[in-house]
Amino acid sequence: MFSNATTRTESWLMGSIACTGILTNLVLLLVFCFLPNLRRPVNAFLLHQCLLDAIRSAYCIPFSIIEVEPPTICSALAGTYIVLVTCASFNLLTIVMNEVYSFSDITLGVNASQNCCCVWFALVVIWFAAIITNLGVAFMPGGRSAEQCQFVTGVTSNYVLHVVWLLLESMATLMTISFLRRMSNDVSRCNYYRLSTLVRATVSIDPTVQTYSQRRRSVMIDKRNIRETVRMMNYKLRILTTYTTLFIIMCLPLLGLYAIEPWVNASPETFQFLSMLAWSQPLLTPFAVYSLIRASGGFSADPAQFLSPFILGHRSSAEGDPPIVRIETRSSTFVTGDVSPSDSRYSFFPSISAAAAVCTGPRGRRASSFIV
Template identity: 75%
Template structure:
């Protein structure tokens, strides 16, 4: 079952290097989040949590590098807690994607991003609770303290059901993550300026002194740029999250799949070792993904409200500093928002997603948006 001493030494050193790099990079990002005030926001909590989880997972590579030489005395506890961390990381990845999807919906709905820390803490508690409860029978109950009773010996499937359950949990989290990525991609595809151009012409906030067509065209161009910048930012984030999810699947699922099909195949020991090291090296990807997401949102020193505020088409203040006025044009009459008759049945959509949900793929006339 074991290889010669030289191979074990090289393997141990390689695993220790993975531990050192993973701990250093993830801890560095954690300190960056703590030191930069503009990054200490509730919507970044799941990114910080992912760095924390992967930093701890990287630290587990230190005992794993020793396990290849010395027989552990707490095999089940060591492997069981690592299983919980991996499951927690996959659930947290799902939370990151869900957070981005709902944040984008808030932006396009014209709603300010939530700053409620209680919701974030509740979500983190749910992640840990779900990871522990779902793995309770897999990670902690089976096996004893000695190596002979360990259920997680490399290359040996002592309990087939346990490995299948773990694979199903990971697959469920990944499938849900992919589903939310598809939903985010669908929302981004709906959020394009050309589909909303009719609405922009129908409801444009203007200063009462702005009367010329050139000034109106300039107002529309500002809206077009805002929509384009937001869509570009979210498209970049979508690509980063998609790539990170694919790499997570490539790194973690092959080893679990191999254990699940182990009764049907007779894989050599080297395959188990290679896939194990591949899974242990997955936390090295997280710092690059988190850095890319922060960069996509404007960088480490960007204004936190630049892309997190509501994106309202044509929302510019009036010249006297009061509330903006909106010119509503229908086929029969025109109104300013401050001049709408009492009890009027006319209303307008000030946000992108509201308009997107009201329009069809071919678009409609402006009067169809006034209800």
């Protein structure tokens, strides 16, 4: 076992981790609450991650006391902490999924969803899944005494709990990696040339854009917007990949060591180091969340822009007139079609396809071939 001086040093270090994690995550939570630009449903999962990691950091305080004094409520601490870590991994998966489908909406010309009911439902599902999957091993363990506490360093008193917990974390992590891979493929496919062709060929809503110079200037604006969008998504992809990698490096080795502990005679220092590494993971969340928000321009953007459709190549038409879809063919002719103001934004791109479908002969085939 460790000496008393080493144990107290570890307790002070855990207390410092707790204070730093609570302070940084709470500061970011207050920023979310007081900046109108950030009070959007799409940012709810980032706010939820900060809240979870602030609570996880607070758990380092009772854990630091356990290092010095015998535990009295160890079962409650163990069960709730397991649920929090599982919930954090599920929420990370939700953040990545949200970014993947948000980028799909952008490339399809669909405005991001602002439905609060969907967000609340997702949060309820996250907590429900975390509690139900850990119910049998976390809240109803076989032993309630201090000798069977799940957080005694270097002692695996409930082997089934650690194995099930490792499986749950591994499952959530693998799903997160799969969605990160999908996000990377989407960004790679929607490169500059493909999206610029899409915007040039299919989207031109301003009926005043008629001359060659006007069309050229309009296409240049579209290309710049496309480059910025792809650059932003590449930056987000790097941030999420780095955060997920650090989550794996800092959290999963401790669970893996507990899972193989009956066959491996690991030193107490190894358990101590991996435990401190896992408890330090919530300190990274504020930096990752700040980087994601900064990449989206959330700290300085105009709140009004989040109330209007975010469509690549979207330009307002004359006030009071319905927007007109103009599809340019290879012969530099145009096929036009009205989009009624009552149409859903989800029917915007199908309206373009319908406008191209009314063409007959070679001109119609040329127009349709531009649509990605």
